[in-house]
Amino acid sequence: MSEAAVIGARPARVETGKFWILPPAALLALLFFYPLALIARQAFFDDSGMANVAEVTRVLHSRFFLNALINTVSISVAATAGCLIVGLVLALILAFVPFPGSRFVARLIDTFIALPTFLVTLAFTFLYGSAGMLNAGLMEAFSLPLPPVNFLYSSWGVVLAEVTVYTPFILRPLLAAFSLVDRGQIEAASVLGARPLRIVRQVILPAAIPALIAGGSLCLLLTVNEFGIVLFIGAKGVITLPLLIYGKAIQESQYQVACIIAVINIALSLGLFGLYRFAAGRLGA
Amino acid sequence: MLVWSRSGRLVLWALFALVFGVLFLAPLAVILLSSLAGQWNGVLPSSLTTAHYGDVLHGSAGDAVKASLVTGFLASALALVSGTWAALSLRLQGHALRRLLGLLFFIPSAVPSVSVGLGLLVAFSNPPLLLNGTVAIVMVAHFVLISAFTFGNVSAGLARLSPDFEQVASSLGARPGYRLWHVTLPLLAPYLVAAFGLSFALSMGELGATVMVYPPGWVTLPVSIFSLTDRGDVFAGAALTMILVVATLALLLGLERVAARASGS
Numbered sequence: 001m002s003e004a005a006v007i008g009a010r011p012a013r014v015e016t017g018k019f020w021i022l023p024p025a026a027l028l029a030l031l032f033f034y035p036l037a038l039i040a041r042q043a044f045f046d047d048s049g050m051a052n053v054a055e056v057t058r059v060l061h062s063r064f065f066l067n068a069l070i071n072t073v074s075i076s077v078a079a080t081a082g083c084l085i086v087g088l089v090l091a092l093i094l095a096f097v098p099f100p101g102s103r104f105v106a107r108l109i110d111t112f113i114a115l116p117t118f119l120v121t122l123a124f125t126f127l128y129g130s131a132g133m134l135n136a137g138l139m140e141a142f143s144l145p146l147p148p149v150n151f152l153y154s155s156w157g158v159v160l161a162e163v164t165v166y167t168p169f170i171l172r173p174l175l176a177a178f179s180l181v182d183r184g185q186i187e188a189a190s191v192l193g194a195r196p197l198r199i200v201r202q203v204i205l206p207a208a209i210p211a212l213i214a215g216g217s218l219c220l221l222l223t224v225n226e227f228g229i230v231l232f233i234g235a236k237g238v239i240t241l242p243l244l245i246y247g248k249a250i251q252e253s254q255y256q257v258a259c260i261i262a263v264i265n266i267a268l269s270l271g272l273f274g275l276y277r278f279a280a281g282r283l284g285a
Numbered sequence: 286m287l288v289w290s291r292s293g294r295l296v297l298w299a300l301f302a303l304v305f306g307v308l309f310l311a312p313l314a315v316i317l318l319s320s321l322a323g324q325w326n327g328v329l330p331s332s333l334t335t336a337h338y339g340d341v342l343h344g345s346a347g348d349a350v351k352a353s354l355v356t357g358f359l360a361s362a363l364a365l366v367s368g369t370w371a372a373l374s375l376r377l378q379g380h381a382l383r384r385l386l387g388l389l390f391f392i393p394s395a396v397p398s399v400s401v402g403l404g405l406l407v408a409f410s411n412p413p414l415l416l417n418g419t420v421a422i423v424m425v426a427h428f429v430l431i432s433a434f435t436f437g438n439v440s441a442g443l444a445r446l447s448p449d450f451e452q453v454a455s456s457l458g459a460r461p462g463y464r465l466w467h468v469t470l471p472l473l474a475p476y477l478v479a480a481f482g483l484s485f486a487l488s489m490g491e492l493g494a495t496v497m498v499y500p501p502g503w504v505t506l507p508v509s510i511f512s513l514t515d516r517g518d519v520f521a522g523a524a525l526t527m528i529l530v531v532a533t534l535a536l537l538l539g540l541e542r543v544a545a546r547a548s549g550s
Contacts, residue, residue, distance in 0.1 A: 017377035018378060018472050020377060020520060021374040021375060021377070021378060021386065021436070023367075023370065024368075024370045024390075024513075025386065027367055027391075028389070028390065028393070028429075028432065031391075031425055031428065031429050032392075032393050032401070032429050032432075035401075035404030035405050035408035035409075036404050037408055038404060038408045038459075039400065039403060042407055050483060053490075066538070077295035078419070086304060086308065089300070089301075090301065090304060090305070093298070094287075094301075096287035097294055097297050097298070099298050105305065108309070109309055111534065112309065114483065114534075115486075115488040115490065115530060115533065115535055115544050116490030116507055116526075117313065117431075117490070117492075118492060118507065118511070119313075119526055119529075119530065120516060120524060122314065122316060122510075122519070122526060123311070123312030125514075125519065126301070126315045126316070127517070128318045133328050133329070135317070137328045140328065163308065164308045164309065164312065165312040167308070176522070180542050186287060190287070190289065196288050196293070200287070204287075211380060221395060223495075224397070225396075225398065225532045227397065227492060228490075228492040228507070231496075232511065233469070234515070242398075242399040243399075245397075245403060246399050248495065249403055249406070249497065252494070253408065255403075255406075258403055259403065259407065260401075262397075262400040262403050264464075265397055266397070269397055269550065270395060272395070273391075277388070277391075
């Protein structure tokens with residue numbers, strides 16, 4: 001009896017079931033994809049509906065846009081490289097040379113994912129700013145007239161802050177990958193006389209490559225999109241694409257210029273998102 | 286164990302302590318210290334005070350805490366409903382459509398937050414959909430930005446769910462609505478709580494889209510921290526940042542307990 005009910009119910013449910021996706025899809029279309037399409041329209045067409053190639057080429061050849069693009073890409077690449085190196089070193093020690101409390105420390109680093117990114121920048125101004133602890137200490141110790149450490153208000157300040165904020169995004173998949181590495185294989189290799197560096201290179205790193213690629217492409221995406229860190233450092237010379245969009249739209253009320261830059265920024269981000277999905281998909285994650 | 290010699294291990298642990306201390310511990314410690322600093326002219330503050338906390342709580346910070354909590358709660362609740370709904374109804378689609386739609390639901394997490402804010406300004410500044418200048422546009426911005434994370438968390442939970450329970454329920458004659466409410470959703474509960482907690486935390490720290498769209502009178506914590514530090518009031522900014530950190534961590538820990546209880550029962 002119940003079997004008959006299931007057989008009878010199934011085809012009807014599949015037909016109506018397909019429509020259940022409509023409400024959330026419509027909500028996302030209205031609140032996200034429709035505004036995105038309007039950004040593109042505002043970027044490429046003027047109010048009378050004519051394509052405006054001149055304005056687009058003017059913005060794309062402008063010094064402020066090219067500087068911001070170069071800044072964004074170079075900061076993102078440098079920060080991602082830093083995250084990969086720091087994340088790999090920390091994960092190797094946490095997974096293979098554990099110490100009392102290392103699990104707690106790993107969780108502590110993990111909570112950084114939930115904290116606002118600008119917290120780190122604010123902290124860095126107290127640590128490395130011109131009136132910060134490091135400069136005050138150096139000036140007292142060597143009786144210097146001027147603060148000797150000035151990297152914070154350059155691209156390096158942004159890079160260091162982004163390394164702090166985004167290393168947990170590398171650490172998490174790495175620790176997951178390392179937990180699958182066969183400990184017996186490592187012990188056997190080291191009993192047979194292999195030195196730690198050789199074990200890392202030949203046994204551990206091959207297992208980590210997919211996590212490094214997926215984590216690295218996620219870092220590239222997140223650092224290209226980063227806004228809070230750059231805004232809080234507030235250095236005149238360090239303008240990235242998101243900051244330029246904010247400046248043009250809110251401070252200068254040039255919505256069309258902001259939209260043109262936003263189209264480029266979104267295209268760059270979506271390209272990196274595709275790279276991340278491809279990498280994560282190959283890993284099976 | 287990878288390194289057998291004691292000295293080798295000590296060197297590695299010292300390296301770990303150095304990197305961890307400089308990159309992660311020092312920033313948190315220095316924010317706490319500066320939120321309590323009275324006078325700070327040398328390496329360390331010369332006196333400690335809780336006056337900054339008093340100042341920010343008597344000022345507009347109370348409103349900022351309220352704005353952040355209300356925005357975070359409403360945006361996360363809406364994202365939870367829509368993300369769960371999307372993840373559940375995607376299971377009823379064919380393979381190709383499911384992959385495509387799944388990708389589309391993830392895309393908001395890839396777009397820079399400032400551009401999400403810009404899009405909302407461009408789209409909703411004219412009647413009939415006039416949201417610009419209202420509190421609702423802040424909620425919408427937060428909802429869009431966190432919706433992908435909720436959807437992702439719930440989808441991951443659904444993928445880990447054993448299909449047995451649902452099949453048993455259907456073969457016993459449970460109708461789809463009954464099965465959803467009494468079998469699938471209770472099994473998903475820990476993932477739902479975790480998704481809600483993560484999106485609440487993300488919303489509390491959101492800055493990029495909020496600075497684009499916020500109306501006067503609805504200033505969230507990150508925006509008011511920025512305006513404090515921007516006009517040089519760094520100690521008050523640090524105090525407000527500590528309030529944000531403590532509120533976020535308390536929320537996450539509390540929800541983690543709820544999730545543990547939900548999965549235990």
